[in-house]
Amino acid sequence: xxxxxxxxxxxxxxEADGTKRVDVSAMQNSGRVILQDEAGREAVxxxxxxxxxxxxxxxxxxxxxxxxxxxxxxxxxxxxxxxDNVDTEMTSMVHGNDPKVMLRQDKTPLVMMGHTEHGGVxxxxxxxxxxxxxxxxxxxxxxGVVSVSAQEGTALLxxxxxxxxxxxxxxxxxxxxxxxxxxxxxxxxxxxxxxGQTGISxxxxxxxxxxxxxxxxxxxxxxxxxxxxxx
Numbered sequence: 001x002x003x004x005x006x007x008x009x010x011x012x013x014x015e016a017d018g019t020k021r022v023d024v025s026a027m028q029n030s031g032r033v034i035l036q037d038e039a040g041r042e043a044v045x046x047x048x049x050x051x052x053x054x055x056x057x058x059x060x061x062x063x064x065x066x067x068x069x070x071x072x073x074x075x076x077x078x079x080x081x082x083x084d085n086v087d088t089e090m091t092s093m094v095h096g097n098d099p100k101v102m103l104r105q106d107k108t109p110l111v112m113m114g115h116t117e118h119g120g121v122x123x124x125x126x127x128x129x130x131x132x133x134x135x136x137x138x139x140x141x142x143x144g145v146v147s148v149s150a151q152e153g154t155a156l157l158x159x160x161x162x163x164x165x166x167x168x169x170x171x172x173x174x175x176x177x178x179x180x181x182x183x184x185x186x187x188x189x190x191x192x193x194x195x196g197q198t199g200i201s202x203x204x205x206x207x208x209x210x211x212x213x214x215x216x217x218x219x220x221x222x223x224x225x226x227x228x229x230x231x
Contacts, residue, residue: 001013007027008025008028011024011025013224020040021036021210028051029049030049034046037061043058043059044057045057052072053070053073056068060083061083064086065079065080066080067081068084075094077092077093077094078092088106089104090103090104100112108127110124111123112125113126116138118138118139118141119140120138121138122137123135124134132151133149133150133156136148142163143166145158145159145161147159154174158171164183165183166182166183167180168180174224175209187205189203198212199214201214210223211224
């Protein structure tokens with residue numbers, strides 16, 4: 001079947017029994033190619049709309065699109081969906097200068113890859129039914145950062161680096177720091193606190209080890225070695 005007129009033109013190819021299998025059309029500012037299955041569903045659809053976007057959708061033998069590719073002025077996107085589950089998918093997208101990749105299973109986000117101001121980031125999400133948290137890996141200006149967070153995003157543990165050495169911070173369930181292990185060039189520090197007040201501090205330096213014990217107000221009550229009077 002071949003049709004042409006002021007609206008544009010189209011070509012339809014059918015089987016001997018009349019089942020439509022191929023539909024090619026060219027309308028004003030748009031073009032489309034459709035391959036249909038034996039039930040008349042769109043198995044493959046390729047289209048372009050001038051000034052708007054181009055797209056490719058492949059359903060294959062599934063009941064939904066398994067592959068979808070879209071390119072417009074604002075975004076380039078590719079989505080791969082499981083033939084068995086429409087809620088399990090991988091989406092890759094670039095919006096402007098912002099690239100992202102997202103993996104979902106049964107609508108639940110599992111992995112996200114993207115970027116921050118200082119580098120790339122990979123986040124792995126725990127499943128909600130087991131109150132899963134978030135593990136993130138960042139690229140930083142001086143070193144990488146590993147962060148473990150609660151489900152709502154509260155940072156519980158952070159491992160990173162500074163221009164002087166590495167650092168490990170452990171926080172409580174509200175995100176307040178309670179333990180710190182750090183390295184400053186040739187020196188090492190361990191600090192434990194309670195409700196914002198330092199409880200124990202341990203320092204290793206070129207002059208040896210030094211340990212301080214603090215009261216509830218954060219004041220030093222004992223040291224090792226013992227402080228001399230006036231120090």
